[in-house]
Amino acid sequence: MPMQDPNRLLVIMPAWNEGETVGNTVREVLAQGKDYDVLVVDDGSSDSTGALAEEAGATVLRLPFNLGVGGAMRAGFKYARRKGYRQVIQVDADGQHDPRDIDRVVQGLKRADIAIGARFAEAGNYKVSGPRKWAMSFLAAVVSRLAGEKLTDVTSGFRAANVRALDQYIDHYPAEYLGDTIDSLVVAVRSGCTVTQIPVQMRVRQGGVPSHNPAKSTIYLLRSVFALGLAMTRRKSQVNSGKA
Template identity: 35%
Template sequence: MSVRHLAVVPAYNEAASVERVVGSLREHAPEFDVLVIDDGSTDDTFDRATAAGARVLRHPFNLGIGGAVQSGFTFAKERGYDFMVQVDGDGQHDAGQIEVLQRTMASEGVDVVCGSRFMDDSGHYPAPISRRTGIHIFAFILSRLVDGRISDPTSGFRLYNQRAISLFARDYPHDYPEVEAVLMLHHHKLTLREVPVRMFTREGGVSSISSGKSAYYMIKVLLALFIGLARARPVPEPGEAAAVSASQGL
């Protein structure tokens, strides 16, 4: 049986960029089926993603990034995909770098590979100083909680194997999930590696984390980290059914 790959693109009002993102995936990662999660967009995201050749799962209202990505995990698990890559719909992630994630997963046998903007300390990614500072604070705390270096815990550019897909199909953090997801992997004894990748500034749309929300975001994520550390979650086995079906809406 052939190995199956899925690219999941969470998108909320990303009409300005989603066509190029889908086109780039089809060009640079043709072995990946492309699934766009239209998370209740009020613009032309659905039509443009469909026109670009993606399969589109449409939420009737906005669930947030955690709900959108979990729909992707659930779809991947239900349809028997072996690997899933998450690529943001705003154009920040370079589909040409997916092979970097794949090589690392193949050579090191880890469950998740995360593309990092800050691993090589080159400063090439033009993040505002407030956001960069927040990311480094999260990285500092997480590195100590998981007893290993984490340089970019907010990166959503990640490749997952079946064990990780199974875990997150059943239980995935909401609101701002990337940071807490790293802690979940550690808690469930799944392995993660970071690799340096290039990323771009967003092509269009509006970030869910505005400058006015930065302090609120930091407090909420820090609370989520420590609550997540205290929570006990069942470890799902690969054959277990997902908690919520992703088949509806397709």
């Protein structure tokens, strides 16, 4: 299998029935004019997600059935490592993550193994309230203490990773959609990976049907609190030195 230029960045885009938005999102990413390659992980879509992503210029990895974001990302991480990429970033196919922020988030890898594009860090006007706010604040406080770094948005999927984090994710990234962002982050931190955050502004969904309405989002966050407890019981793993 041919290896990629180690200086190129792989943008991993999990997508399930995102035919309305994925093509434009891929084109926006490629229009940045950077050394970005885009991998769309078509997570068992029943629409034209895969075909539209290819038409826009992405490489498409098609999964035979829907695994959820965790399973799709794990497949993307394995693809990245086999192809020789040394840096990856997750970008949502629905257009909420602004491609103009990709480079800024990836720059965080100069000082940490994982860089989070954070919605609550002096950028944008993204706000939550009620149980969602309480759950997110609690999660951020616990993970910040574990990481030794102030983090405000630990459930953000807009995250970049270097080789050390990538290898750890391949072994331990949860395939199930139960607080996958929290579980993977906590295990990575407890295994020795460092984390930083970069302020970003989240955009509104560019089209399609959101997988989470407010009620489901609240349930997801409460499940994330439960996932945090499970993550604290998982065994640590040894991360490598970052060399291929």
